[in-house]
Amino acid sequence: MRTxxxxxxxxxxxxxxxxxxxxxxxxxxxxSELAGDAAQKVYVAPGTHDEFYSIVSGGFNGQVxxxxxxxxxxxxxxxxxxxHPENGWGYSEETKPMLNTSHGFIPWDDSHHIAxxxxxxxxxxxxxxxxxxxxxRIARISLSSFKTExxxxxxxxxxxxSSPFITANTEYAVAGTRFSVPPDNVADVPISSxxxxxxxxxxxxxxDKETGRMGIKFQLKTPGVSYDxxxxxxxxxxxxFFFSTYNTEQASxxxxxxxxxxxxxxxxxxxxKKAEQYLAQGKGKKEPGSxxxxxxDEDTHMATSTLIKEVMTLDPKDCPDMLYFIPCPKSPHxxxxxxxxxxxxxxxxxxxxxxxxxxxxxxxxxxxKAYDGEFDGIPILKYEEVLYGEVQKPxxxxxxxxFDGKGNAITSMFVSxxxxxxxxxxxxxxxxxPTYYSVGHLSIxxxxxxKPHGKYVIAYNKITKDRxxxxxxxxxxxxxxxxxxxxxxxxLLDFPTTGEPHYAEAIPxxxxxxxxxxxxxxxxxxxxxxxxxEKETRIERKGKEVHIYMxxxxxxxxxxxxxxxxxxxxxxxxxxxxxxxxxxPHGFAVRGAQNAELLIMPGETQTYKWIPTRxxxxxxxxxxxCSALHQEMQGYIRVSPANSNxxxxxxxxxxxxxxAERAVAGK
Amino acid sequence: xxxxxxxxxxxxxxxxxxxxxxQREDSPEFDEEKMEKQEVIHGTEITEVILSNPLDAxxxxxxxxxxxxxxxxxxxxxxxxxxxxxxxxxxxxxxxVWLTNMITNVDIMLEEDPEAQKMLEExxxxxxxxxxxxxESRSIxxxxxxxxxxx
Numbered sequence: 001m002r003t004x005x006x007x008x009x010x011x012x013x014x015x016x017x018x019x020x021x022x023x024x025x026x027x028x029x030x031x032s033e034l035a036g037d038a039a040q041k042v043y044v045a046p047g048t049h050d051e052f053y054s055i056v057s058g059g060f061n062g063q064v065x066x067x068x069x070x071x072x073x074x075x076x077x078x079x080x081x082x083x084h085p086e087n088g089w090g091y092s093e094e095t096k097p098m099l100n101t102s103h104g105f106i107p108w109d110d111s112h113h114i115a116x117x118x119x120x121x122x123x124x125x126x127x128x129x130x131x132x133x134x135x136x137r138i139a140r141i142s143l144s145s146f147k148t149e150x151x152x153x154x155x156x157x158x159x160x161x162s163s164p165f166i167t168a169n170t171e172y173a174v175a176g177t178r179f180s181v182p183p184d185n186v187a188d189v190p191i192s193s194x195x196x197x198x199x200x201x202x203x204x205x206x207x208d209k210e211t212g213r214m215g216i217k218f219q220l221k222t223p224g225v226s227y228d229x230x231x232x233x234x235x236x237x238x239x240x241f242f243f244s245t246y247n248t249e250q251a252s253x254x255x256x257x258x259x260x261x262x263x264x265x266x267x268x269x270x271x272x273k274k275a276e277q278y279l280a281q282g283k284g285k286k287e288p289g290s291x292x293x294x295x296x297d298e299d300t301h302m303a304t305s306t307l308i309k310e311v312m313t314l315d316p317k318d319c320p321d322m323l324y325f326i327p328c329p330k331s332p333h334x335x336x337x338x339x340x341x342x343x344x345x346x347x348x349x350x351x352x353x354x355x356x357x358x359x360x361x362x363x364x365x366x367x368x369k370a371y372d373g374e375f376d377g378i379p380i381l382k383y384e385e386v387l388y389g390e391v392q393k394p395x396x397x398x399x400x401x402x403f404d405g406k407g408n409a410i411t412s413m414f415v416s417x418x419x420x421x422x423x424x425x426x427x428x429x430x431x432x433x434p435t436y437y438s439v440g441h442l443s444i445x446x447x448x449x450x451k452p453h454g455k456y457v458i459a460y461n462k463i464t465k466d467r468x469x470x471x472x473x474x475x476x477x478x479x480x481x482x483x484x485x486x487x488x489x490x491x492l493l494d495f496p497t498t499g500e501p502h503y504a505e506a507i508p509x510x511x512x513x514x515x516x517x518x519x520x521x522x523x524x525x526x527x528x529x530x531x532x533x534e535k536e537t538r539i540e541r542k543g544k545e546v547h548i549y550m551x552x553x554x555x556x557x558x559x560x561x562x563x564x565x566x567x568x569x570x571x572x573x574x575x576x577x578x579x580x581x582x583x584x585p586h587g588f589a590v591r592g593a594q595n596a597e598l599l600i601m602p603g604e605t606q607t608y609k610w611i612p613t614r615x616x617x618x619x620x621x622x623x624x625x626c627s628a629l630h631q632e633m634q635g636y637i638r639v640s641p642a643n644s645n646x647x648x649x650x651x652x653x654x655x656x657x658x659x660a661e662r663a664v665a666g667k
Numbered sequence: 668x669x670x671x672x673x674x675x676x677x678x679x680x681x682x683x684x685x686x687x688x689x690q691r692e693d694s695p696e697f698d699e700e701k702m703e704k705q706e707v708i709h710g711t712e713i714t715e716v717i718l719s720n721p722l723d724a725x726x727x728x729x730x731x732x733x734x735x736x737x738x739x740x741x742x743x744x745x746x747x748x749x750x751x752x753x754x755x756x757x758x759x760x761x762x763x764v765w766l767t768n769m770i771t772n773v774d775i776m777l778e779e780d781p782e783a784q785k786m787l788e789e790x791x792x793x794x795x796x797x798x799x800x801x802x803e804s805r806s807i808x809x810x811x812x813x814x815x816x817x818x
Contacts, residue, residue, distance in 0.1 A: 519798060522736050533735040553740040554750065554792050578740055580798035628791040629750075653749070 038492040041483060044071040049513070052445050052506045054458065055114050055128045055143075058082075059477075059500030062109045064130055064141060069445070069506055070456060070481055072495030080139045080148045081109030081132040085596035089148075092598055093572065093607040094302035094527075101135055101153050102290040102307065110134045112161060113229075113503040116143075117212075121168040121234040121341075121450035125511030127212050129164040129173050136160035138173055138205055140212050145517045149296045152214045155289030155311050156184050156201040162227035166207070168238040168450075172217070172272065175203040176227030176243050180250075183221075185288040194252040198224035202243065204272060213295070218279055218312045222268065222323065223376035224250055226259070229334050229400075234341035234450045237359040239273040242344050244328065244335035248375070259331070260350060264383065266325040266375070267335055267346055269362065278319045284312045299526040301605050317377055324366060325375055327383040328355055334400035338409065339450045343388060343424055345409060347398040354398050354411060356427065358388035389427045395420050399440060400503075402447030404484055405454045412439040412459065419459060419482065419489060433489040435480055437463040444484070445506035453508060457482045457489065460501045467494055477501060518582035520603030527605035529574035534558045539650050546571045548650075552586040552600065553578040554627040556652065557620070560635030564648030567615060567641055573608040575600050587623025590637070597623045612639040712772055716763035716805065721818055723809055730803075730810025737797040738807070744814050750792055758815045763808055769794065770804040 044050055050068030053075075058064055062082035066075045081099070083090030090099050090107050099107050109132030117127040127149075128141040136154035141147065154160055154175045162176025180198040182189050189197040199221050206217040226247040233240040248265045251258030278284070289311035296303045316323050326344075328335075334347035344357040364370075365385040372382045397415030404410060408430065410421045417438050421431040441460045445453035459482070464475040476496035483490040522532050531537045531549040537558045540547045546569050551558045557575075565571060577586050579602040588598040593610045600606045612618070622633035640646040734742075741750035757766070769776050769783060773794050776783040787793060799807070 521798065534740050535735050551740060554795065556740070556750070558740065578737065579795055580737060581796040584795065627793070 042070040042481065042493045049509060051509060053509055053512055054504050054506040055116060056497065056501045056504035057111050057114050057130055058498055059502050060110050061499030062111050063499060065498050066146065072481060072493050074498065076146060077498055078141060078146055078148065080130055081111055081137060083107040087599035088596050088606065091596040093609055097303040097305035098148060098151055098294045098296060100292050100294055100305035102292055103135060106135050109137060113164060114505045115164050115166045115173060116505045116507055117170045118166065118449055119169055123446060123449055123507045123511055125507060129166060131160045131163035133159055133161050136175060138164045138175060140214060143512050144515050150214055151294045152205060153291035154203050155291040156219060162230045162243055165230045165232060167232040168234055170207050173205045173207060174230055174241060175205060176230055177201050178226050178228065180224035191252050194224055195250050200225045200227055202227065216311055218275060218284055218314050221313055221315050231335055231337045233337055237341040239271055241270040241272050242335050242337065243268040244332040244346060246331040264327040264329050265331055267328045267332060269324045269326060271322050274322045275314055278314055283318050284314050286310045287313050299524060301527045323378045325378055325380040326357060326386050327380060336401040338403050338424055339405060339452060345401045347401060347411060349397055349399055354391040354394045356388045357386045361388065362386045391422050391427050394429065400442055402442055402444040403452050404444055405452030410442060410457050412442040414438055414440060419457060421489060431489055433482060435459040435461055436467055437461055437465060441503045443504045443506055455485055457484050460504060468496060519580055520601060522580060522603045525603055525605060529607065530576045530605040532576060539648055541648055544569050548573045550575045551578050555629040555633040557635045558652040559650035560652050562650045563638040564646050565612060565637060565639045566644060567612060567639060569612065571610045574605060576605040577602050584626065585624050586626055589623050590620040591618045599624060615639050615641055712775060713764060713767045716767050718763055722813055726806040726809035727813045730806035733803055733807055734810055737799060751790055751794060754811055754814055756815060758811050766808055767804050770799050770807060771801055
């Protein structure tokens with residue numbers, strides 16, 4: 001049946017492609033008249049701006065993309081759990097600590113889910129959070145500087161997938177472990193002892209209201225299952241958090257089969273307010289657990305990394321009425337809460353229905369103790385007592401659900417490759433539209449919040465195939481933008497993405513664009529190695545370390561002639577960009593440096609480490625075309641043998657030859 | 668760019684179908700001015716700067732500090748031209764209003780002022796907006812006057 005849908009979709013697609021000239025179309029988005037209409041809807045004229053920012057996870061590139069909607073134009077890629085040779089992130093001395101972990105320096109991760117900060121469950125445009133799945137981490141990105149400001153590692157965790165979803169007022173981000181693991185301090189156990197020794201840790205990361213600063217407030221030691229996705233409640237359910245689970249079979253091998261045995265897994269409902277109360281009552285227990293906390297400072301222009309060695313835990317056994325399991329068919333993936341906070345939509349990726357749970361019914365079931373046994377001491381609520389209803393025959397492989405703010409939900413169907421729109425109260429399917437191909441996450445502007453902005457839905461597809469000009473075996477992941485303002489969803493645009501976008505959130509540009517940082521004010525630059533004037537430029541030798549306090553401005557470095565470096569020295573170029581105008585960065589690179597360039601923003605100081613590998617004169621230059629005299633923006637540094645006695649000296653335009661040239665130029 | 672080409676492509680197709688006129692009426696509004704001119708304009712034009720005698724020592728000091736941080740890389744205090752012209756004699760050559768606008772409204776000046784445009788042709792580098800406030804620019808002028816021998 002579903003295969004048929006897929007084939008029909010393919011056939012429609014092929015028909016659209018084969019359409020030519022003025023023949024009337026089948027009504028699909030491929031007919032020329034409608035396509036012209038679509039082109040107008042996504043056309044953003046030169047010099048004008050997109051209506052929405054979309055903050056898009058980069059998946060296996062460990063980054064975040066910023067894409068304008070409806071144009072689909074990529075505006076920026078932000079380095080998060082990655083080095084970025086484009087601007088030196090993770091290469092410069094100041095940024096390296098951001099990628100520090102308890103395992104050492106890790107310049108990569110698998111970034112999955114975006115969570116934009118909210119106030120009362122509505123977008124407030126301050127921060128974006130994203131999880132690192134592989135070496136469990138959560139990052140916070142400023143939506144003023146579009147820069148990663150903080151990364152916190154999660155101990156006792158393996159595969160931070162159920163993350164970083166946030167509570168209504170951004171009190172917490174969460175980190176539910178996808179791979180249950182034995183606790184870090186007693187980790188050497190047989191894999192076959194999964195049921196006894198493995199735990200499903202869920203971490204609650206507090207977020208400071210003013211600064212956004214993160215800290216692990218507590219970890220819940222829940223049974224060893226796989227936590228997949230999560231959403232916080234809203235409004236009346238705001239004290240609760242909902243986590244989908246799979247592998248409640250607790251298999252540790254061939255999960256493809258062994259974790260798909262049960263008809264139902266669970267959604268775990270967590271009363272986090274109650275957890276806070278237990279914590280206040282002293283029910284928490286500090287346990288060993290090593291993790292790093294890396295913080296970027298916008299005044300000193302550098303990051304610090306702190307290793308923390310213990311973590312507060314709460315054992316559900318000491319905390320009754322805090323956790324409840326809700327049965328959910330079958331290996332649920334998405335677990336999404338509607339704008340009112342009453343409906344919780346489970347998407348059983350192997351199920352034939354979409355179950356919709358009612359928060360009100362859940363409260364009643366808890367009060368009346370309508371239990372269906374327990375799982376490792378945690379009560380299981382009766383499915384029927386919590387269920388509002390099921391959407392029948394929605395399609396194959398439901399994964400994720402977002403909301404349009406008009407009482408409808410849109411669910412992505414991976415296997416049948418389509419988006420399905422349905423009415424929440426009536427549980428009736430209204431519309432379906434094919435995607436090309438195999439949609440994963442979907443995103444409606446404001447779709448996970450209490451106030452969806454609606455207008456569009458974007459499908460982030462897992463398979464691209466023939467949608468673009470072929471580029472070898474590896475293809476850009478395809479996204480598709482649909483108009484959802486009318487009764488029917490209409491395909492408007494295909495656009496390629498960077499990495500593998502999992503989740504994305506879109507937010508009106510007006511909530512961000514007027515708060516964007518343009519420069520770093522020199523007066524506020526507190527970098528210890530800043531030279532805030534050419535007067536302050538100098539070189540200091542500390543044994544083998546040579547510190548060069550350098551400045552850049554269009555279009556010269558000061559100093560630009562340096563001598564007295566010896567083999568065996570470690571040279572640190574501390575480069576301050578003296579420009580104070582928007583969009584005037586300078587670049588910096590030295591021949592033979594085992595490093596990436598620096599890209600130094602106006603008023604910023606960044607440090608480039610260089611260990612000379614040979615005797616001689618080495619050029620350095622500006623890598624960012626900055627002015628008509630950019631090609632002249634260069635310098636020389638002389639390296640002498642270790643035993644030489646060439647004195648340390650430096651200058652700018654102060655050689656006799658230069659003075660002569662200047663005299664000529666002055667006339 | 669691609670979008671533009673696509674739009675043109677579709678409009679051409681629609682013309683072919685005899686429906687072009689209607690489609691064009693529906694097309695989104697173009698703001699020609701925005702498409703061609705998007706320079707960020709800093710501040711508002713200054714028309715009056717009041718000087719006083721003798722020089723204000725505190726302003727001279729502040730002006731020199733700003734000079735060190737934001738001007739010195741390109742302007743020497745003698746007649747030497749580095750990136751921009753040396754400052755010796757500048758208060759004799761330029762009016763305080765012109766200097767203030769050049770410091771605080773450089774984009775407008777380079778767009779509209781013939782003298783500023785002449786400097787750009789000579790130096791080939793747009794004088795940067797160095798994020799200097801109106802009060803700070805007044806201090807810089809006080810420092811320039813000191814540099815030119817006023818007391």
